[in-house]
Amino acid sequence: MRRFSxxxxxxxxxxxxxxxxxxxxxxxxxxxxxxTTTSTQDSGLLDELIPMFEAQTGYSVKTxxxxxxxxxxxxxxxxxxxxxxxxxDAEKGLLVDGxxxxxxxxxxxxxxxxxxxxxxxxxxxxxxIQCLQRIAAAKALFMSRGDNSGTHAMELKLxxxxxxxxxxxxxxxxxxxxxxxxxxxxxxxxxxxxxxRGTYLALRKKLGxxxxxxxxxxxxxxxxxxxxxxxxxxxxxxxxxRAFADFMVSKAVQNRIKDFxxxxxxxxxxxxxxxxPEVEAGRR
Amino acid sequence: MDLIWEGLRKALELLLRxxxxxxxxxxxxxxxxxxxxxxxxxxxxxxxxLMALNEFPGKRLVIALVNTGMGLPPVVVGLFVTVFLWxxxxxxxxxxxxxxxxIILAQAVIATPIIAGLGLAALQHLPxxxxxxxxxxxxxxxxxxxxxxxxxxxxLLAAVMAGFGxxxxxxxxxxMVGGNLKGSTRVLTTATVMETSRGNFDVxxxxxxxxxxxxxxxxxxxxxxxxxxxxx
Numbered sequence: 420m421r422r423f424s425x426x427x428x429x430x431x432x433x434x435x436x437x438x439x440x441x442x443x444x445x446x447x448x449x450x451x452x453x454x455t456t457t458s459t460q461d462s463g464l465l466d467e468l469i470p471m472f473e474a475q476t477g478y479s480v481k482t483x484x485x486x487x488x489x490x491x492x493x494x495x496x497x498x499x500x501x502x503x504x505x506x507x508d509a510e511k512g513l514l515v516d517g518x519x520x521x522x523x524x525x526x527x528x529x530x531x532x533x534x535x536x537x538x539x540x541x542x543x544x545x546x547x548i549q550c551l552q553r554i555a556a557a558k559a560l561f562m563s564r565g566d567n568s569g570t571h572a573m574e575l576k577l578x579x580x581x582x583x584x585x586x587x588x589x590x591x592x593x594x595x596x597x598x599x600x601x602x603x604x605x606x607x608x609x610x611x612x613x614x615x616r617g618t619y620l621a622l623r624k625k626l627g628x629x630x631x632x633x634x635x636x637x638x639x640x641x642x643x644x645x646x647x648x649x650x651x652x653x654x655x656x657x658x659x660x661r662a663f664a665d666f667m668v669s670k671a672v673q674n675r676i677k678d679f680x681x682x683x684x685x686x687x688x689x690x691x692x693x694x695x696p697e698v699e700a701g702r703r
Numbered sequence: 704m705d706l707i708w709e710g711l712r713k714a715l716e717l718l719l720r721x722x723x724x725x726x727x728x729x730x731x732x733x734x735x736x737x738x739x740x741x742x743x744x745x746x747x748x749x750x751x752x753l754m755a756l757n758e759f760p761g762k763r764l765v766i767a768l769v770n771t772g773m774g775l776p777p778v779v780v781g782l783f784v785t786v787f788l789w790x791x792x793x794x795x796x797x798x799x800x801x802x803x804x805x806i807i808l809a810q811a812v813i814a815t816p817i818i819a820g821l822g823l824a825a826l827q828h829l830p831x832x833x834x835x836x837x838x839x840x841x842x843x844x845x846x847x848x849x850x851x852x853x854x855x856x857x858x859l860l861a862a863v864m865a866g867f868g869x870x871x872x873x874x875x876x877x878x879m880v881g882g883n884l885k886g887s888t889r890v891l892t893t894a895t896v897m898e899t900s901r902g903n904f905d906v907x908x909x910x911x912x913x914x915x916x917x918x919x920x921x922x923x924x925x926x927x928x929x930x931x932x933x934x935x
Binding site for chain 1: 789790791795801882883884885887897899900901902904
């Protein structure tokens with residue numbers, strides 16, 4: 420009999436242990452699933468904004484930081500409540516498809532081309548398109564995200580505009596990882612890569628990869644907030660998703676975005692855009 | 704190299720300062736993987752006993768399947784569990800995706816075949832006459848199973864350690880089904896991945912060292928249990 424009391428003691432312990440893990444927090448409808456890109460999390464912006472939102476509204480946010488491609492795919496299946504992404508063409512696909520509604524402009528920063536300090540392809544004073552053509556002509560190593568993220572989508576668009584098909588070329592490699600890790604690999608392999616400015620600034624000190632090209636209108640990086648369509652997916656937390664989207668374009672948050680990063684990096688990482696007329700990347 | 708020393712220094716600093724975030728992450732790792740291992744011990748050893756003591760058609764196939772399961776890639780498990788737990792998935796009504804419970808579920812799926820496979824090998828390795836001998840001395844069937852488990856204690860505890868080691872160190876499933884949510888599902892491995900991608904290599908190393916210390920502590924405890932009563 421001793422054995423059984425031991426066994427039941429063990430089971431009781433197991434149950435008690437498990438009970439401590441049951442959702443003790445707010446009920447399900449209080450949770451908002453935010454699918455977003457890695458840059459908003461890796462730059463630390465969300466660490467500052469999410470606690471503000473939670474304190475103001477009582478919602479608890481589950482931030483799933485993945486590439487914009489995956490974030491939009493989650494929206495398409497109704498597995499998120501609200502998206503904060505930067506892949507305009509894919510976003511429009513989501514709206515046409517009916518998975519997302521009420522797409523609103525939040526902020527922008529820009530993409531930059533970084534690479535080894537000796538700049539083997541010689542990118543000085545060229546346009547973005549010429550830079551890529553030069554990299555291809557010099558067969559200089561280029562590290563692509565290759566992960567369907569917003570940055571990857573932008574990179575592919577630029578290659579297309581440059582008339583270069585880099586896929587399968589020995590000088591063109593894909594990391595399949597987030598921006599931070601891709602920058603680290605590019606630094607290690609002395610490769611060129613396309614990065615959003617926010618992640619780059621946050622990592623700059625550790626990389627030793629100077630900015631070799633910036634400022635072209637074609638390199639605009641625009642972030643939108645999109646609510647997942649509750650008419651299509653009844654399980655979506657519509658009120659919570661709407662509340663977060665409203666929060667992101669609110670005056671207070673836009674001011675916070677304007678100042679974010681100045682203290683740490685000497686320049687802002689994002690520029691607030693809410694309420695401005697919708698313009699596409701590259702036309703501003 | 705200096706990054707590693709820096710990380711070691713940082714790990715000690717975080718631990719000695721009792722950094723609340725690090726403590727919470729460490730405790731969650733231990734709790735989640737501990738519970739997952741306990742569940743896997745119950746299911747895995749149960750399965751091992753059933754397979755060891757019974758003859759049934761297709762037994763070899765089942766054993767081959769369990770042994771294959773020992774090598775289940777965590778990210779594959781993570782993908783399957785995520786899709787099952789999606790709101791619109793078959794287990795969506797549970798509402799546990801992106802909670803610690805989801806990580807426990809995924810880790811139990813990873814550890815159960817490890818413990819079942821190694822446990823079965825341990826039981827099959829016992830002398831074949833032992834079972835009959837125990838029964839002939841008048842033991843009931845549960846008593847017989849208990850004695851067999853006791854007899855195979857050494858390799859069985861090794862199986863438990865392998866199961867625990869498999870889940871405390873995995874990151875693919877935890878990050879997918881947990882989402883690495885701060886204060887809720889961030890465990891040592893997912894935090895290490897995140898700090899690495901943020902370029903905070905010193906913190907990433909510090910978390911790695913804490914993970915190693917944790918694994919060492921738990922295994923020391925289990926080894927003590929395993930080697931109890933043995934003279935080396």
